Each structure stands twice: as structure tokens, then as C-alpha cells.
Amino acid sequence: MKTARRKAEATNRLLARLPDLDRRRLLAKSTSVQLRTTDVLYERGKRIREVYFPTGGSISLIATLHGHDRLQVGLVGDEGMLGTSLVLGVTVSPTLALVQDCGTAWQIDAASFREELECSVALRGCLQRYVHVVMCQSAQTVACTRFHVVEARLARWLLMTRDRAHSDHFHSTHESLATILGVRRAGVTHAAGSLQQQRLIRYSRGEITVLDHHGLEASACACYVANQDTYARVMN
Amino acid sequence: MKTARRKAEATNRLLARLPDLDRRRLLAKSTSVQLRTTDVLYERGKRIREVYFPTGGSISLIATLHGHDRLQVGLVGDEGMLGTSLVLGVTVSPTLALVQDCGTAWQIDAASFREELECSVALRGCLQRYVHVVMCQSAQTVACTRFHVVEARLARWLLMTRDRAHSDHFHSTHESLATILGVRRAGVTHAAGSLQQQRLIRYSRGEITVLDHHGLEASACACYVANQDTYARVMN
């Protein structure tokens, strides 16, 4: 089942910041692709072949430990990009990149991207600032994962995903949420059940609806707002 | 009390990678400063006035949450630099930077540093790669903090600090280790006591000595080696 999405706003907010000329030159080398849930865009330690600028949906950045422990360390939507490593001159991905919520993105091959990076000062500046945002959010996530309880972290994730979906409705099972939050599936069921009882969300077999996003913000840890602030402060 | 250190090797490993000319130009604008334990070099959200290239000792990068929860998200020594944000064109520090282990560093004011960054391709390339290393290590730390027990994380920290001190002996109380690891002081006492009983370390009133670093590696989580591998892979 697909969620209704405002296709009219199919833009990427990073690209939107570029001067018209720079953006048009970049888009000329890009193709619009569909991102489908569970698609693997990058694998840890493997070469980055394409860069993505999502215009809808969201992609998880997932850290993998020796062993089978996994955990989400970042979430990318139309406010960001996939392939920050290339901005730093590194061609290998440090994390697994997994499509969480289906959508579309501009796709550019790595070589063309690096060419554009060379000749556009605005592109470099914008993307380097975005890299900094990712670093800040990563630091925040370290502390968040350590100190905050599952229910608050789940609420934060729901809000972040809602923002990127541009919709109160999106898809994710308890199982996949367990991987994202780095907890047991049963732990997610418990936390999600609590949020549902408070009438903040409603869900059924992977279909999640945010009923009261203000209430959800109250349940979420302050990391949600902190990340938004970081983005606004650094990018402006 | 000071630890004996090999002053002969007072170099920074990032700077050592630069072509002679670029390095000399950078050092011409730098001054050598002493870093003393508990010195605050950066504060969260505040302007970065100087950049540091440590040549000894180590500096903690510490994330602060709303509330009083704190946690180390990075450790910088002569293998790295302080002020990565400036490499990305951002002049504000995302974390608190606290001197853990006394030592020396090359200090450069922000403006001069940015000038050098403009005109040296090698400097940009080297430091951007280092930024990538920091991102990788941060992602690793998110998962490590979530999944690994205190004793393993403590062992990892001891090894990392030992590398940066270039000595088996260095200073840190259980109290400060508690902040670094994001646990209670009593938790550190327990874990440290266990490591001491295994004859891997010895400590007394903040003076720590690593007795068996191979044994310590076995007690530490794989994140220690993983971070070393990342550094070697990305920087070479």
C-alpha cells in the first residue's frame, strides 16, 4: 500500500539552496529514480557508485558491528543527501544505506558528481555544511542511544520519519524498528503499544499513522528538536 | 605528576603526511602550546577560535545532552586534529573539547587556518579524509555504546589513550572515566577492579599503568581494532 504524497513538492532541499545555474548543471547529469523499501543503496566498506538526493521517502544509515548487532545512526530524506563520503574525497561507504520509506531521488554517478563538486563553489559549501550537520547528529545519537529510553527514542524516530514522508502515514514493522533502535522486537511492541494507548499514534501490520504529533514531541526526547535546530543553524 | 614522554617524537601524524612546503607554511603560522589536563579548548555551540594539532597527550570530544548527561564521542591525539568543523566551513563547535592527558600541540588561529586550507590542496585532502575517519568512528561509537558492556568499553578507552600517550602510564580518575563512558562512577570502579584483578592494568588515585596491552585487547571490544583499521584504510 502506498501513502498519498504531495508529488508537487518533489524537490530536494539541499539542491534547492544552490544557485539556479549550479543546480541545473547538476540535474542535467542526474536521473530520477524510484527508491523501494528494503533496497540496499550502499554497503559497509564497499565502493560508492552513485550519489542520491532524495525528493521523497527516507533512507536509513545503519552501523554494523562485528557480530550481528545493528543500529541506525542516521536518517536521510529530502533535507539531505546520500554519499557524504564523496564530498570528503573518500569513495567507500562507512555504513549500510537501506531504503526505509519508498520515494524518489535524483541519482548521479560518482564520477560526474565529483566533477561538479570541483567546479561549483556553492555545491561544495552547501554539502560540506551538510556533512557537518550529519556529524552533529551522529554525536547527538551516541548520547541519545545511551541515555534515553526506548519509548522516547521511538517517538523521536516517528517524528523524523513523518517529516521526511511529508505525511502522517508511513510504513514500518516492529521488526525493522527493532533494528533501527537497536533493541528487541518485543521492546518495540511494548513502546509502540504505550504510544498507541496514549492516542499519539495508530498502527497495524506495519502501517503507522501519527495522530497527534505535538503529543508525540512531548513523548520524544529533546534530541528531535536539537537535530532540527542544528540543521537550521548550520545550513543558514 | 608528569609522565615521561618521548619528546623527540613531538610530531603530529596528520601534518607529517603533508608535503614539506605545505607543512612548513602551516607551521610558520602556528605556535606550540602546552595542553593541561581539564583545559577546555572548545565549548558546545561556541565559536572556534583556534585549531589544534596535538603532538602529545589527548583531548576528549564530549557530547552534552539537555540535562546533565555527558558522554565522550571522540578522542583526539597526535593522529588527528581539533577543529574539524572549520574544514567543513563551519565556525561553531558541536562538542565540548576537554584535555584528558596533558601534552603539547600546534595552535593556529582560525583565520590563518582557513587561508592555508584555501591554498593547499594537500592540506584539504588530508584533513577531509580525517573528517571522514571521525565520522566513521562516531558511527562505530553509537553501536559500541549501545551493545558493549562497560568493562570492554573501558578496556578500549585505555588502549586508545595509551596509543595517544605513547606510554603505558597516564592519568585519569574513576570519576572522569565515568563521564567519558557515560556510566556511574561505581560502575567504573567495578570494571577497573576486574581488569586489575586480571593483571591487565594497575591503578591508584588516578595513576593508571597498562601492564599487558595484549591481554587488554582481548578484553576490549572489537571497536578498538575497527577504528584503527578505519584510520589506516582511509588515510592511506
Added chain:
DNA sequence: CGTGGTTTGTACGGTGCCCCACGAAAAAAC
């Protein structure tokens, strides 16, 4: 030599989450 501050040892009850496991209910496949 006593006093005060710092550092470390330890104990107790509590909690958040783990591991394991089973069952139920809804959707999908046949």
C-alpha cells in the same frame, strides 16, 4: 600530627531491557 579534600571500595533495592518462547491474528499464497 591532625584535618580536610580527593579518590576508591562496596552494598542495596530498583529498573529497563535482554533472551527465549509461545500464541494469536491478519494477510497472502495455494
Added chain:
DNA sequence: GTTTTTTCGTGGGGCACCGTACAAACCACG
């Protein structure tokens, strides 16, 4: 319509770590 798969609910025992608190050991200093 029956079977298989996916998703979700729940329970019991256990463990790592928490919050708190108190005491002992050690060092610095008057």
C-alpha cells in the same frame, strides 16, 4: 477455503547498570 507467512502480543527469568549512600584509604596542607 485451507495453509503458509507475516506481524504483533505477552510472559517468566535474568542481567547489566542505575541511584543512592556510606565508609575507608590516601594525599596535601596547615
